[in-house]
Amino acid sequence: MSFAQKHILGIDHLSREEIIQILDTADSFKEINTRAIKKVPTLRGKTIVNLFFEASTRTRTSFEIAGKRLSADTINISASSSSVVKGETLEDTARNIEAMHPDIIVMRHGASGAPHYLADRLDCSIINAGDGAHEHPSQALLDAFTIREKLGRIEGLNVAIIGDLTHSRVVRSNLYLLNKLGAKVRLAGPGTMIPPGIEKLGATVYHDINQAIEGADVVMMLRIQLERQGKTLLPTLREYSRFYGLNPNNLKLAQENALVMHPGPMNRGVEISSSVADGPQNVILDQVENGVAVRMALLYLVSGGEETEG
Amino acid sequence: MNKDVTVILNKSGVQRALTRISHEILERNHGSDNLVLVGIRSGGDFLAAELQQRIQQIEGVEIPLGAVDITMYRDDLDSRGSLPLGKTDIPFPLDGQKVVLVDDVLYTGRTIRAAMDALMDFGRPQAIQLAVLIDRGHRELPIRADFVGRNVPTAREENVQVEFEPENVPSAVRLLKP
Numbered sequence: 001m002s003f004a005q006k007h008i009l010g011i012d013h014l015s016r017e018e019i020i021q022i023l024d025t026a027d028s029f030k031e032i033n034t035r036a037i038k039k040v041p042t043l044r045g046k047t048i049v050n051l052f053f054e055a056s057t058r059t060r061t062s063f064e065i066a067g068k069r070l071s072a073d074t075i076n077i078s079a080s081s082s083s084v085v086k087g088e089t090l091e092d093t094a095r096n097i098e099a100m101h102p103d104i105i106v107m108r109h110g111a112s113g114a115p116h117y118l119a120d121r122l123d124c125s126i127i128n129a130g131d132g133a134h135e136h137p138s139q140a141l142l143d144a145f146t147i148r149e150k151l152g153r154i155e156g157l158n159v160a161i162i163g164d165l166t167h168s169r170v171v172r173s174n175l176y177l178l179n180k181l182g183a184k185v186r187l188a189g190p191g192t193m194i195p196p197g198i199e200k201l202g203a204t205v206y207h208d209i210n211q212a213i214e215g216a217d218v219v220m221m222l223r224i225q226l227e228r229q230g231k232t233l234l235p236t237l238r239e240y241s242r243f244y245g246l247n248p249n250n251l252k253l254a255q256e257n258a259l260v261m262h263p264g265p266m267n268r269g270v271e272i273s274s275s276v277a278d279g280p281q282n283v284i285l286d287q288v289e290n291g292v293a294v295r296m297a298l299l300y301l302v303s304g305g306e307e308t309e310g
Numbered sequence: 311m312n313k314d315v316t317v318i319l320n321k322s323g324v325q326r327a328l329t330r331i332s333h334e335i336l337e338r339n340h341g342s343d344n345l346v347l348v349g350i351r352s353g354g355d356f357l358a359a360e361l362q363q364r365i366q367q368i369e370g371v372e373i374p375l376g377a378v379d380i381t382m383y384r385d386d387l388d389s390r391g392s393l394p395l396g397k398t399d400i401p402f403p404l405d406g407q408k409v410v411l412v413d414d415v416l417y418t419g420r421t422i423r424a425a426m427d428a429l430m431d432f433g434r435p436q437a438i439q440l441a442v443l444i445d446r447g448h449r450e451l452p453i454r455a456d457f458v459g460r461n462v463p464t465a466r467e468e469n470v471q472v473e474f475e476p477e478n479v480p481s482a483v484r485l486l487k488p
Contacts, residue, residue, distance in 0.1 A: 002391030021394070028379065028395035037431045040382040304392030 003301040007119045007126045010135035011176040019180060023145050025297035026290070032069055033292055043072035043303055046103040051094070052129070053079040053109045058264055058288065059129050059138070063106045066295035072103075094118050104299060125302040133167050138298060139263050140173035142291040144181065146283050147218055149290065150259055155182035160212040160254075161203075162244060163222030163271050164193045164233075170222060170263045175201045188212035189222075190244060192233040209244055214253045220261040221246050221271045237270050247273040251281070259283050314487035318462055318470070324443065324480045327459030328357065331441055332364035334457050339408055342369045344436065346407045348376040350425050351396040353414035356478040357443055361412060376400035383424035404433035410457075414472040416442040419453035444483055446470050
């Protein structure tokens with residue numbers, strides 16, 4: 001059975017079977033990252049362009065390492081050092097890159113739908129590394145991989161996602177994925193950060209984080225995006241931390257072996273206390289480690305994928 | 311299902327071939343020192359386990375057993391797409407070891423080429439030897455087996471199938487004609 005998707009634009013367009021195939025593939029790739037020689041020839045001769053219009057260290061580095069471990073040639077282009085600052089349009093930038101025949105473009109863009117726009121216009125595969133507040137599929141996949149690895153399953157688990165739900169593409173991709181794999185999702189955050197209608201994506205919404213945490217198998221904290229809206233939607237960070245931060249006291253409400261997750265970068269002392277972030281239940285660095293394997297799987301699977309209708 | 315099927319080896323035939331190969335491996339290598347088995351998934355890994363058992367019965371030594379999945383080392387990603395990956399599991403160092411690579415059917419030799427590339431990424435073996443249950447010919451690369459259960463002349467459009475019982479015990483080898 002071959003993988004049928006040419007692009008990875010979001011979790012929304014993936015089937016349950018495709019998601020499981022990605023996780024299983026990542027499971028096989030994970031072993032390479034612990035070898036003495038961390039490289040296989042799978043994507044030899046392929047060119048991958050990391051086209052990042054927004055700042056990112058973790059995701060870009062993770063995709064770059066993933067490509068290099070598969071023997072692909074990876075090139076990074078960031079908006080601050082590119083012709084974008086000189087006024088070029090997204091399509092022109094992309095067409096110029098395509099003229100150099102990359103096989104895959106991994107892109108992050110501030111506008112929701114930007115990768116979909118390019119996928120319709122270019123011949124190469126597009127992997128969405130985050131578009132606006134829309135989707136961040138590789139993050140949701142590495143979260144699911146980590147949950148499955150640590151707890152052995154995803155189906156039937158209670159997953160609490162807490163924080164700024166409005167500006168988070170992580171939460172949308174996770175909602176799609178966790179629902180497709182049969183988990184129950186609880187969301188919590190301040191009223192100003194809960195988009196109306198988000199429960200329609202398959203979640204129970206709480207305003208009191210203790211209710212969301214109670215009995216949860218996984219507690220996923222989202223980053224307060226200080227650079228985006230820290231001032232307008234919150235009275236103070238101290239108040240946020242007090243009502244919506246994860247600390248040893250409210251974590252006790254969760255299952256005894258509940259996982260503590262965070263997509264990073266963390267604001268220690270704001271959405272998560274240091275003792276929890278460094279505590280025995282945290283799997284935050286496992287998430288980062290697994291991110292490389294998951295991205296290797298995505299690069300591998302789209303490389304053999306066919307264009308599908310729809 | 312109206313394929314023409316010939317049984318090449320029945321269960322006892324397979325068992326005898328594996329026993330003979332085990333003796334040949336020990337004879338060629340003057341015992342089991344520095345000897346390791348690595349089976350190619352899927353099929354070769356089960357046969358490698360059979361060889362390990364027999365070598366233990368003969369010599370009283372349990373030699374290390376690993377498995378290699380060669381999908382990441384294939385040369386036909388563009389033509390065949392992204393096939394599902396299996397797991398490579400070689401939990402011992404290969405440096406200085408005599409590695410007996412085990413596969414069920416030797417055909418074009420491309421799988422063996424890929425498996426040898428994979429082994430080299432795990433270290434520098436002293437030697438790699440190849441054991442196969444069936445050699446069906448049609449090599450496309452300069453590769454030959456050191457230990458062969460049965461040579462079977464085939465046509466390219468035919469198919470050789472090694473069957474396993476539950477518990478992964480090999481039960482028969484069949485030749486399927488189109």
